[in-house]
Amino acid sequence: MTSKAIKKGDFYELEVKEDLKNSSAYNDDLAPTRVEERTWSTMNIAALWVGMAVCVPTYTLGGVLTAYFGLSVTEALVTILLANVIILIPLILNAFPGTRFGVPFPVVLRSSFGITGSNIPCLIRGLVACGWFGIQTMFGGLAVHLLFSAFSDSWASLGGTGEVIGFFIFWAMQMYVVIRGSESIRWLETLSAPLLLLVGFGLMFWASGKVSFTEVLATPATRPEGASFWGYFFSGLTAMVGFWATLSLNIPDFSRYARSQKDQIKGQILGLPLTMFFFAALGVVLTAASTTLVGETISDPISLIGKIDSPFWVAIAMVLIIIATISTNTAANIVSPTNDFQNIAPKYINHTRGVLLTGLVGILLMSWELLKKLGWIVSDVSVESMYTGWLLGYSSLLGPIAGIMIVDYFLVKRQQLDLVALYQKNSTYPEFNKAGLIAFAIPVAITVLSFSIDALSWFYSYGWFTGAFSGAAIYYLVSATQSSPVSHTALQAE
Numbered sequence: 001m002t003s004k005a006i007k008k009g010d011f012y013e014l015e016v017k018e019d020l021k022n023s024s025a026y027n028d029d030l031a032p033t034r035v036e037e038r039t040w041s042t043m044n045i046a047a048l049w050v051g052m053a054v055c056v057p058t059y060t061l062g063g064v065l066t067a068y069f070g071l072s073v074t075e076a077l078v079t080i081l082l083a084n085v086i087i088l089i090p091l092i093l094n095a096f097p098g099t100r101f102g103v104p105f106p107v108v109l110r111s112s113f114g115i116t117g118s119n120i121p122c123l124i125r126g127l128v129a130c131g132w133f134g135i136q137t138m139f140g141g142l143a144v145h146l147l148f149s150a151f152s153d154s155w156a157s158l159g160g161t162g163e164v165i166g167f168f169i170f171w172a173m174q175m176y177v178v179i180r181g182s183e184s185i186r187w188l189e190t191l192s193a194p195l196l197l198l199v200g201f202g203l204m205f206w207a208s209g210k211v212s213f214t215e216v217l218a219t220p221a222t223r224p225e226g227a228s229f230w231g232y233f234f235s236g237l238t239a240m241v242g243f244w245a246t247l248s249l250n251i252p253d254f255s256r257y258a259r260s261q262k263d264q265i266k267g268q269i270l271g272l273p274l275t276m277f278f279f280a281a282l283g284v285v286l287t288a289a290s291t292t293l294v295g296e297t298i299s300d301p302i303s304l305i306g307k308i309d310s311p312f313w314v315a316i317a318m319v320l321i322i323i324a325t326i327s328t329n330t331a332a333n334i335v336s337p338t339n340d341f342q343n344i345a346p347k348y349i350n351h352t353r354g355v356l357l358t359g360l361v362g363i364l365l366m367s368w369e370l371l372k373k374l375g376w377i378v379s380d381v382s383v384e385s386m387y388t389g390w391l392l393g394y395s396s397l398l399g400p401i402a403g404i405m406i407v408d409y410f411l412v413k414r415q416q417l418d419l420v421a422l423y424q425k426n427s428t429y430p431e432f433n434k435a436g437l438i439a440f441a442i443p444v445a446i447t448v449l450s451f452s453i454d455a456l457s458w459f460y461s462y463g464w465f466t467g468a469f470s471g472a473a474i475y476y477l478v479s480a481t482q483s484s485p486v487s488h489t490a491l492q493a494e
Contacts, residue, residue, distance in 0.1 A: 005419035010260070013102050014419055025115055026344035026423040029354075030339065031257045032102030036102055040257040044268025047193035048254060051327035052247070053275040054196040056139045056301060059283035061219055061240065061276075064300045066284075069236035070223025073216055073284055074348025079233060080280045083240030084273040090248040090402045090468070091272070096265045097409050101417055102284045105250035105336060106343035109401075110422050110429055112408035112475070113440075115172075117432035119344055119399045121440065123280040125249050128339030128398070130358055132246070133333035137174065140325040141167030142302050150311040152194035163339055166371060171359060174326055178334045178355050192327040197275075201322050205283055211289040234462055241464045244272070244397040249405065250336040250347035250364045255417035322428055334358050396460055399467025404475045435482060439475035443467040 003020040005012050014020075014032045065076035097108050105125070109118035144166030149156035156162070177184050223232050258264040283301070290298040299302040305317040338354035349357065363370075371377045396414075409415060421427040447463060450456035459466045 003423075010100065011035050011038065012419055012422075014102075020420065020423050023424050024345075024347055025425050027075035027342065027350060029351040030107055030346055031423070032364075034102070034109075036101075036260055037228060038099075038102065038257055040186060040254070040263065040267075040269045041075050042263045042270065045254070045258060045264055046271035047190045048186075048198060048244045048331055049268060049271025050193035050275050051189040051333045052322075053272060053328075054200065054279050054324050055136065055328035056321075056325065058279045059274060060284075060299050061243070061280045061288055065236045065240070066219070066222055069239065070221055070227070070232040070345060071236055072221040074099035074218040075221065075233065076236070077217075077228075077277065077281055077284065079236050081273060081277040082241050083237050084244070084276045086237075087241050087244045087248055088268060088272060090406060091244070091251050091268055092261065092265050093406045093410065094402065095251045095255035095258070095268070096415070097417065098255035099258045099261050099264050100415070101419055102256045103252060103417075103419075103422065104256060104339045106339050107422050108252050108405065108409070111413060111417055112385070112433060113436035114430045114433040115422075115425050115427075117430075117437055121249075122340040122343050124397055125246060125401070127214060127361070128246055129333045129337045129340075130361040131365050133329055133337070133358060134362040134369075136325055136329040136333060137167055137171050137362060137367060138321055138328070138366055139302060140174075141165075141326065143318045143321040144169050146302065146306040147315055147322070148486050149306075150314040150318070160375060164370050167366075170322070170325070171271055171363070173322075174330055174334060175355060175359050176225060177330050178338065179352055181327075181351070185307065185335070186257070188327055189331060192323050195320070196324050196327070198283055199324075200279060203286065207282075207285050209288045211285060213285065214283055216288045231461075234306060237461045242398070245402065245464055246336070249398060250339070250403050253335050253339055253403050254331070306492035307431055333362075337361070353493050355413050377457075389438050392407050396447045396463030396467055397444060399464035400440045400471025402464075403468035403470070403472030404439050407472045407478070408436070435475050435478040437469045438478050442474055445472045446448055446470070 001017045001019075003017045004015050006015055013031070013034050016031065020026045037143060043197070061080055062073065062076045065071045066073060067077075071079060081372075094108075097103060098105075105120055106122045109121055112118075113121060142163055145155075145158075145162040148166070149162065158165070177188060221229075221232075223229075255264045258267075286301065286304065287297065287299045290296065290304050293305065294307045300305070302318075302321055305314060305321070306315075308314050334355060335360040336353060341351045341357050342351070342352045368377065368379060372379050409417075418428050421429050425431065443466065446456060446459050447467070450458075450460040
């Protein structure tokens with residue numbers, strides 16, 4: 001007997017037989033979710049975004065835009081809000097195939113890049129996530145260290161060694177949550193979202209007596225006097241769009257659990273832009289207030305709270321930061337590479353092995369920082385400078401993938417996928433889809449050339465936008481010259 005796709009209302013699911021069970025491109029973890037598993041409501045998806053947006057890097061975004069991109073505080077906050085409204089477009093559109101067909105990100109990519117070719121964008125996305133996973137785990141490990149230090153002077157005396165131990169404790173906590181599966185993540189995000197918002201409002205209220213909001217918002221721009229606003233603005237906007245450029249690709253990893261397209265659309269609109277704006281604004285205000293509070297400017301909330309002379313409040317704050325960082329890291333930076341690594345060899349890498357592989361790569365990418373904290377090496381490279389430098393760089397790589405995915409699903413395939421063939425090699429989908437690979441390679445090549453050709457520098461500076469639009473256009477044009485690989489398999493309505 002052969003496998004077949006079954007239509008249930010607006011959804012499709014897969015009836016798996018021996019042909020797919022024996023396929024080297026299939027395993028149960030990458031298989032489409034069954035309709036009864038698609039239970040995430042609008043509020044679950046909104047909570048997912050609140051849980052991901054409330055994190056240390058979000059807190060520092062206002063400072064990144066003022067210090068590195070020359071914007072005033074007001075300009076920076078408006079840029080953050082606008083960027084997150086813009087990124088909603090690819091987020092919502094790329095969520096569609098996940099919701100309708102129940103397939104994760106790597107399987108969606110098989111349509112536009114080919115069954116084997118999908119591993120190229122998957123690994124790019126996965127390695128970026130592993131890097132972020134390591135960075136966030138470093139912040140979480142610091143919070144664990146400060147939590148224990150609040151109760152034990154002996155632990156506090158460990159210094160960098162305590163932070164390294166905290167890193168591995170925090171690492172293990174995250175591994176446990178994700179290995180337990182999607183319901184564990186949903187439970188964590190739904191539980192943490194209202195708590196994190198309450199803490200944010202509490203911190204804003206606490207800071208209101210320490211700093212004038214009007215004065216903070218009136219902080220002038222740091223760009224050279226007389227310099228054009230627009231060049232700095234669009235560079236900053238590109239970097240802020242790049243912040244969630246990763247999730248705009250692998251959003252099917254979560255939308256495959258949504259109850260409907262309406263739920264994923266409303267949930268993302270409710271959960272992302274205002275949360276990002278609010279927490280970035282909180283970071284700007286508390287950084288401004290830090291001089292009054294502790295006598296120095298501190299842009300990292302964990303370090304700022306750690307200087308409060310009250311073990312009780314430090315402990316409470318660190319527990320909340322640990323929850324916030326776990327909720328961000330598990331959803332944003334472990335789920336995607338777990339699926340991406342499985343896509344390489346589905347018969348050998350299952351969900352648990354994918355999670356552990358993600359954790360191992362994250363440790364390796366942070367090894368230089370761990371060794372530095374142990375005092376074994378000396379390095380001037382900080383975690384903060386590392387992730388701020390990434391915002392433009394990786395958005396240039398991820399933009400073309402986002403554009404290709406949208407054009408493939410909505411214009412080329414017209415929202416129809418051959419669900420069975422997505423899990424079979426030598427089927428209606430090629431091993432390598434020429435259109436996808438060309439449409440990805442050309443923008444990346446131009447980006448590389450822009451480093452040595454001044455006339456092309458704008459292509460890198462506005463990397464996500466230039467990459468997304470050029471990748472989309474090239475994919476559509478090349479696809480028009482080749483026949484569509486989709487054959488309409490027999491569907492059985494229920």
